[in-house]
Amino acid sequence: MMHYFLRKVVRLVLVLLLVAAATFLLLNLLPGDVALTLLGNEATPAAISQVRAELGLDRPLVLRFLHWLIGFMQGDLGRSTITQVPVLESIIDRIPVTAELMLLSQAFALLLAVPAGVLCAYKAGSRIDRLISSAALFLLAAPVFITAIMLMFLFALKLRWLPSTGYVPFTRDPAGNLAHLALPALAIGLSEWPPLFAVLRADMIKTLQQDYIAFAKAKGLSPAFILLRHALRPSSFTLVTIAGLQIGAAITGALVVETIFGLPGVGRMLTGAVYNRDLMLVQGCVAVISIGYVLINFGVDMIYALLDPRIRQ
Amino acid sequence: MSTAAEGRAPLMAPATGATSPLLARHRLGPGFWIPMAWTIMVVGLAATANLLPLRSPNDADFAVISNWPDATYWFGTDQLGRDILSRSVFGARISLIVGLLAPAIGLGVGIFFGMAAGYFRGRIETTIVAAMDAIMAFPGILIVLAVTASVGANTAILVLLLGFLTIPAFMRVARANTLVFAQREFVLAARAMGATHGRVLALEILPNVVIPMLIYALLVVSRIIVIEGVLSFLGLSVPPPQPTWGNMIADGQTDLGTLPYIAFVPSALMFLTVLSINLIGEHLRARTDLRGSAL
Numbered sequence: 001m002m003h004y005f006l007r008k009v010v011r012l013v014l015v016l017l018l019v020a021a022a023t024f025l026l027l028n029l030l031p032g033d034v035a036l037t038l039l040g041n042e043a044t045p046a047a048i049s050q051v052r053a054e055l056g057l058d059r060p061l062v063l064r065f066l067h068w069l070i071g072f073m074q075g076d077l078g079r080s081t082i083t084q085v086p087v088l089e090s091i092i093d094r095i096p097v098t099a100e101l102m103l104l105s106q107a108f109a110l111l112l113a114v115p116a117g118v119l120c121a122y123k124a125g126s127r128i129d130r131l132i133s134s135a136a137l138f139l140l141a142a143p144v145f146i147t148a149i150m151l152m153f154l155f156a157l158k159l160r161w162l163p164s165t166g167y168v169p170f171t172r173d174p175a176g177n178l179a180h181l182a183l184p185a186l187a188i189g190l191s192e193w194p195p196l197f198a199v200l201r202a203d204m205i206k207t208l209q210q211d212y213i214a215f216a217k218a219k220g221l222s223p224a225f226i227l228l229r230h231a232l233r234p235s236s237f238t239l240v241t242i243a244g245l246q247i248g249a250a251i252t253g254a255l256v257v258e259t260i261f262g263l264p265g266v267g268r269m270l271t272g273a274v275y276n277r278d279l280m281l282v283q284g285c286v287a288v289i290s291i292g293y294v295l296i297n298f299g300v301d302m303i304y305a306l307l308d309p310r311i312r313q
Numbered sequence: 314m315s316t317a318a319e320g321r322a323p324l325m326a327p328a329t330g331a332t333s334p335l336l337a338r339h340r341l342g343p344g345f346w347i348p349m350a351w352t353i354m355v356v357g358l359a360a361t362a363n364l365l366p367l368r369s370p371n372d373a374d375f376a377v378i379s380n381w382p383d384a385t386y387w388f389g390t391d392q393l394g395r396d397i398l399s400r401s402v403f404g405a406r407i408s409l410i411v412g413l414l415a416p417a418i419g420l421g422v423g424i425f426f427g428m429a430a431g432y433f434r435g436r437i438e439t440t441i442v443a444a445m446d447a448i449m450a451f452p453g454i455l456i457v458l459a460v461t462a463s464v465g466a467n468t469a470i471l472v473l474l475l476g477f478l479t480i481p482a483f484m485r486v487a488r489a490n491t492l493v494f495a496q497r498e499f500v501l502a503a504r505a506m507g508a509t510h511g512r513v514l515a516l517e518i519l520p521n522v523v524i525p526m527l528i529y530a531l532l533v534v535s536r537i538i539v540i541e542g543v544l545s546f547l548g549l550s551v552p553p554p555q556p557t558w559g560n561m562i563a564d565g566q567t568d569l570g571t572l573p574y575i576a577f578v579p580s581a582l583m584f585l586t587v588l589s590i591n592l593i594g595e596h597l598r599a600r601t602d603l604r605g606s607a608l
Contacts, residue, residue, distance in 0.1 A: 015450050022451060026459045137595070141588035143539040145546045145559075146580045149566060157570040248452040255454065256543055260566065271547050274462040282462040286455045293452050 004305055012298050019294055020072060023287040024065050027279055077284035082276055087284035091266060097167060098254055098265035101188070104181055105250060106243070108189025109196055113239075116193075117200030118227050121235075124205050133201070136194035144253045148187035148260045155183060165262035184261045188253035192246050199242050203235040237308050244300030247293055345596040348589030355586055359405035367399040371554045379572050388578045391564055397578050400556040404579065407545070407557040408586070411471050412538035416530050418476025419483045424526055426480070427487025428514055432495050438488075445481035453478040454540070461549050468551055475540060479533050486529050490522045524601060531594035535587045542583055558583045 052058050059067075071078070077087035116136075120129040139147075156164035162183050170177040207213065208231055216226045251267070258268035266285055273281035358365070368374075374394040382389040388397035426445070430438040457474055464470065494500060495518065503517050544550040545559030553560060558579040565576025 015447075018447055019450060022447075023459070026456065027463055137591070138588065141535070141591050142584055143542050143587070145543060145562065146584055149562065149569065149576055149580060153569050153573055153576075248454075251452045252454045252540075252543060255458075256546065259547060270458060271549070274458045274549055277462055279462060282459055286459050290451055290455055294450060 104185035105188035109192040112193040113196035121204030140194040144191040184257040199238040207235040348592040368396040370400045370403040404556040411541040415475035416533040419479030423483025427484040431488040431491025535590040
């Protein structure tokens with residue numbers, strides 16, 4: 001396990017460096033000049049070169065990258081080109097909202113996918129299996145922003161069960177906080193469970209054909225016990241991998257539902273920054289989200305290794 | 314050659330399937346033809362939008378602001394009095410242009426690298442796979458946002474960018490299929506007869522790899538349509554007033570409580586189109602997939 005872990009950590013560091021470099025290059029090699037963005041189109045060449053010098057944009061790319069990387073590792077992501085607020089501060093302010101949204105949405109997705117997957121595998125081919133499987137196929141075609149709008153229309157605007165927009169911190173009003181996050185998280189969860197369900201169902205059907213399951217049945221164990229204790233763990237490897245990959249889709253989901261439901265998260269800040277061409281803020285958000293994504297996938301790999309000792313070799 | 318030929322037999326066999334239970338099981342029913350008809354209709358309407366007797370999609374008529382769907386305006390009009398039917402038809406263009414061209418780029422480049430990796434193996438494969446993994450280490454949407462933040466968005470940029478981001482997935486499918494076929498006797502036979510690598514790749518492997526790739530491409534098409542929808546919904550795709558399904562839904566969101574049809578019409582169109590493409594892909598996959606068949 002230790003050897004496997006170390007190898008993975010080395011890989012992780014390489015990937016993180018790569019992500020940092022890519023983020024930096026992406027926003028520094030592309031046309032679109034920060035100085036020009038700051039000063040507007042009527043800026044004199046002298047003013048532009050002065051700002052470029054202040055921002056260090058006149059130095060070679062490699063030096064700029066090293067300078068940026070060192071600052072980055074010390075937590076200095078620069079300041080927003082528009083509001084002048086330190087980028088890291090803005091991100092830290094908004095991370096709790098996005099993190100909670102992600103956690104809740106993953107919980108919704110798994111709460112839908114795992115029971116449905118187990119049930120459909122157990123009753124494979126039955127009417128209930130066909131019903132749930134078709135529902136999954138249909139929901140797979142519903143983009144997250146459409147699901148979000150339908151949920152908002154139904155539960156917030158027509159039934160008035162939940163608020164349509166806004167946000168309250170959990171520390172101030174836990175119930176209100178959950179009420180504001182329920183629909184956004186459900187929207188992401190609904191668009192994420194179909195693939196999770198599909199892989200779990202397929203793997204579970206394969207597991208249920210194994211000899212040890214027949215043996216457990218012969219021992220007289222109850223179907224529920226066999227399904228949950230004997231079959232679920234060996235059937236969940238692909239599920240865990242897919243759940244990790246789905247985080248990428250959940251990031252897209254967060255961008256969208258935070259905007260729709262007016263949640264003050266990192267996603268909404270990022271779309272706003274793209275809209276305003278606030279390149280420093282975009283760079284900071286992209287770097288932080290990508291690193292979070294890489295770290296989560298690293299965590300998923302570790303969980304995978306804990307679940308299945310075979311892959312540590 | 315046996316399994317490959319059998320696997321593809323249903324595709325090429327004439328409609329004599331009734332005699333064989335295997336073929337009958339894979340006969341394409343309404344579950345395939347209805348989505349196919351819908352997709353053909355959407356593509357046809359979008360392609361001929363200029364020729365259709367529609368109002369201009371950006372023609373704002375203040376006499377009919379927020380007109381619910383009726384006999385004149387089948388899909389109603391929006392808050393600026395623009396005809397939603399016309400905007401829907403023209404909006405389909407962006408979805409389809411981006412949705413078809415981006416995967417075409419990914420398919421072309423991905424199949425090239427994937428076949429090279431799967432056929433030559435060794436250092437070529439390691440390099441290609443590592444490069445593709447590097448692209449996939451990033452959540453793709455962030456690359457799109459970073460680029461649109463610095464250079465802005467138009468159709469060409471979106472096509473190139475989203476096309477680039479689909480390369481790794483296509484590469485993987487092409488590589489996986491090439492690995493299987495590169496080991497087969499007919500490839501060995503071709504090599505033994507003195508065929509060059511290029512000839513083997515183009516004439517022996519490509520025809521076998523291309524069918525699963527095209528079916529996979531359908532899945533990517535529907536995914537790209539959704540991503541373009543997300544971007545235009547967020548106002549980060551082609552600039553207004555050019556209609557897209559995504560920005561029409563965003564326009565509708567502001568009056569969702571009172572004028573829901575403004576958001577619902579483009580939502581339904583996008584949902585049905587994505588669903589249709591998924592169903593077509595699912596049917597074709599089930600039909601050509603060896604493991605899924607009764608062989």
